[in-house]
Amino acid sequence: MTREEKSIAIEDLTAQLAGSNIVYVADISGLNAETTSNLRRACFKAGIKLEVVKNTMLSKAMEAAPADYGDLATILKGNSSILLSDTANAPAKIIKEFRKKSDKPLLKGAFINSEIYIGDNLLDSLASLKSKEEVIGEIIGLLQSPAQRVVSALLNQFKDEEVA
Structure with missing residues (x-):
């Protein structure tokens, strides 16, 4: 060379x-x-x-x-x-x-x-x-979890009010 x-x-x-x-x-x-x-x-x-x-x-x-x-x-x-x-x-x-x-x-x-x-x-x-995509996926999952619980609780609250 x-x-x-x-x-x-x-x-x-x-x-x-x-x-x-x-x-x-x-x-x-x-x-x-x-x-x-x-x-x-x-x-x-x-x-x-x-x-x-x-x-x-x-x-x-x-x-x-x-x-x-x-x-x-x-x-x-x-x-x-x-x-x-x-x-x-x-x-x-x-x-x-x-x-x-x-x-x-x-x-x-x-x-x-x-x-x-x-x-x-x-x-x-x-x-x-962990790859960048795996970390982002975990963060999104963590962020969605509390939101899903809040929405679920609100829906249950409305159902309970409709029954009463």
């Missing part, structure tokens, strides 16, 4: 990082071709972009990106892949699902809405994060 090609690749990677608030870094080395294809397919279905990257290029892209990736650059050793998503818990759920059949992919770290998570031990916590 020439210096110019590397520069273009870093710019592309920087643009991808700038366009996503959710970035997972994982090690998928050692997966056979079939398992890697299945992982890519599952990511595609879940709206996750999976890309194998060179650590030095990812490190330079993180430095150039507008967000502060903090200590995330320290985990860039060995093989690295990035998973870009719009849903905070989606990559963790995919990784967790694949870990039922093998010991890979390993979670190296994640950047989720300016928060840094480092280590495979956080996989369960990240998988249990």
Whole structure:
């Protein structure tokens, strides 16, 4: 790869990082071709972009990106892949699902809405994060519940008055 090609690749990677608030870094080395294809397919279905990257290029892209990736650059050793998503818990759920059949992919770290998570031990916590849609749904449910009780009580009150 020439210096110019590397520069273009870093710019592309920087643009991808700038366009996503959710970035997972994982090690998928050692997966056979079939398992890697299945992982890519599952990511595609879940709206996750999976890309194998060179650590030095990812490190330079993180430095150039507008967000502060903090200590995330320290985990860039060995093989690295990035998973870009719009849903905070989606990559963790995919990784967790694949870990039922093998010991890979390993979670190296994640950047989720300016928060840094480092280590495979956080996989369960990240998988249990609620998506924006789930949180909004819960809030709407909570808001509707008291209103429904008030309406129900009022209707019962009117029925009681009609009977009397």
